[in-house]
Amino acid sequence: MAIHNNIASIARSDPVTTIAVSIVILLGLLFVALKEFFKPIGLRSTRSKPPGPRGLPIFGHLLEIRKQQNDPDSKWLRSLAQYGEMATVHLGSKTWIFLNSQRVVSEIIAKRGGATNGRSPMPISSGIVSRHGRSLLLPPSGWTERRRVMHHLLSGSALKQYGEWQELESTQMLAEYLKQPHRWYRHHYRYANSVVHRIALGERLVKSSKDLEDLQNVVTFFVGSIGRSTIDWFPDLDRLPRFMQFWRPYWERLGNWNEGIYRSWWEPVKQQIEDGTAPASFVRDVLLNKDTKYTGSDQDAMYVAMQLIEAGSDTTREALNIFIMASLYYPRAFKKARSEIDRVCGSNAKRLPVLADMDDLSYICAMVKETLRWRPIFQLTPDHCVTSDFDFEGYHFSAGTGFVINEVVVCNECEDPEDFKPERWLDGHEQDAAHGLLAVRWRLFINIARLVYCFDYTAMGPIDSRILNHHSTDEPFPVKVTIRSTAHEKLILEEATRLGVLQFAECRM
Ligand code: HEM
Incomplete structure (x- = not known):
């Protein structure tokens, strides 16, 4: 009153x-x-x-x-x-x-x-940019069917086949390192993309430098869109009438560009499948096969295949770059790793390490785990959202609450976390991919083992181990790569010739 x-x-x-x-x-x-x-x-x-x-x-x-x-x-x-x-x-x-x-x-x-x-x-990054097609950002109603088809990739015979392709593609990567050492970071991406490309689409990767750069940029812009738009933090705003959504055109352009790049990879493969000329692949034999067919639209199927390729390539590329950075900063660990491989493959370049050497290369396995711990590729994982209320250790979590893994902190739960020390993983479980902090991807094993065995790295300017420039398509930090000896050079040339990949190593992919 x-x-x-x-x-x-x-x-x-x-x-x-x-x-x-x-x-x-x-x-x-x-x-x-x-x-x-x-x-x-x-x-x-x-x-x-x-x-x-x-x-x-x-x-x-x-x-x-x-x-x-x-x-x-x-x-x-x-x-x-x-x-x-x-x-x-x-x-x-x-x-x-x-x-x-x-x-x-x-x-x-x-x-x-x-x-x-x-x-x-996430109406922007999942909706407009990804056309609701990336299972990574979808709720269970969106990912159940997508993960069902992706599960076919994990059968025993498929995994054996991937092992052979990994060895072949990593031999090409060594030859590329030899022929074009200044493009070391590009070779990481081509390798990473090549294996998953062949798994998903069937053929060996034959793409231009520009195609690969475009796909890397698609991931960079997609990942960059996560959490960037205020709308994703206030998703109720997506319910406003379309004419009021002044933010849409910007994100629509990004979504269109992303879809266009995906289509340029997808359409030729689909055409081959329709013509009956496509080689065996996840797309031909699972995604579009009448017995196991993905039940969603053709566009969604394209997103399933292309998400697989982008997810598998970018992470592996970044992990290999982190390994190079660790080698520059921790030459002692690098030397120790090399002497382990020398014991198995001979210091005089008798043979290249193979996946079957894993049991004898515990230090390399530990190095893979330490690479992923030392500089985690993702600082945070996407939120794992509560679907029905639950209680845990005295706290109540209501539906809609998100859990995110604070990777930076979790990866630091050890002594001297800033130091790159593969020794911390020498616990008798080095070969166990699921044991410990992270599910380790063994495609890193074969490449790290071979690079340690064959090449030396020197920093060619100021570097900072915290700054990895993951999103650059140019050299992320200055490195000079040199072949270890003429015997190693000869070994790489012989192996690349035997596997028929030497001629590709001179192309600028
Ligand atoms: C260094 C290697 C890798 C790391 C660190 C990594 C990490 C991750 C993380 C953190 C997620 C989100 C999981 C979640 O919290 O829900 C994820 C999802 C995914 N990753 Fe990887 N990844 C790696 C390699 C790969 C490879 C090699 C492939 C494929 C060949 C792959 C395919 C996928 C796919 C398809 C998803 C989305 C799955 C879904 O949510 O439906 N990743 N990855």
Whole structure:
């Protein structure tokens, strides 16, 4: 009553003040309404959640999560460890629980996967940019069928076949290193792409440098779109009428460009399948085969195949680059790895290491694991969203809450985490891909073993091991590659000739 009287007396005294006061009140009411409408999932229930930093009203910690992407020390992500094994962070209208220890990752993501296998809506990066086609960002209703077809890739006979292709393609990579040493980083990408390309599409990779660059850029822009648009943090805004969605044209252009690049890889293969001239492949024998056929649209099938190629290539390329950086910084580990291979394959270039040497090359296996731990490729995984409410260790997690693995912190759960020490993995389980921190991909094993055996690396300018420039299609950091000896050169040439890949090593892919 008193407030009303005061306002009335202000109104009588000065119309300008009246307007100003009204605007302030209106803005206040609008702010309260917006705050209520966009209230983060985790604040909609009062039940106990893990502690976490306080953020700004409405936006939460959006600024921090964006800024940290350019911070080589990931200070903000590391700071979340102060709250314990789990930290609650509000980001727009989403609530994320950052998992800061391997123990809670295993409890929540692995053991309770049935309740945490959702994904929160991402109308921009999953919707417009990916045409709802990348299973990586889809909820269970979207990924169930896609993962069913992808599961065929894991049969025993398929895995054996992949092993042979990995050895062949890595021999070509060694020959490329020999013929064009200054393009070492390009060879990593061609190798990584070649194996998964052959698995998915059937033929050996014969693409131009530009085609490969385009596909690498597709991944870079797609990954860059995740979390970049404010709309993905406030997905309710996607319900606004189309004419009000002023942000759409920008993202539509990106989505169209992405789809166009995918089509240029997909259409020729589909045509061959229709003509009956396509070689055996995941697309021919599973995805479009009438017995196992993917039940979604042709466009969705294209996204399944192309996501596989992009996911498999980019990670492997980045991991190989990290390994080179580790070799520059930790020559002692490199030397130790080389003497292990010399014991098995001879220091005089008797033969190249093969996948079957894995049991005798424990240090190399440990080096693969340490490469993925030392500089994790993903700082955060996509959110694993709660599909039905559950309680864990005194906390309540309501549906819609997302769990993300804070890889930077989890990978630092060891002594001297900044040091690259393969020795920390020498625990009798080196060959076990699923044991320990990360599911290790053995395609890294064969390449790391062969590169250590045959080549030397020298930094050709200032380098910083925290700055890997993963998104560059040029040389990410300056390195000079030299062949170890003429005997190693001869061995590579002989092997590449025997496998019929030498002539490809001189092309500029
Ligand atoms: C260094 C190697 C690799 C790392 C670190 C890595 C890491 C990851 C991560 C963190 C995810 C998201 C998982 C989640 O939390 O839901 C993922 C998804 C995926 N990865 Fe990999 N990956 C690697 C290699 C590969 C390779 C070689 C392939 C294929 C040949 C591949 C295919 C995929 C696919 C298809 C998905 C999406 C699956 C789905 O959600 O439906 N990845 N990967």
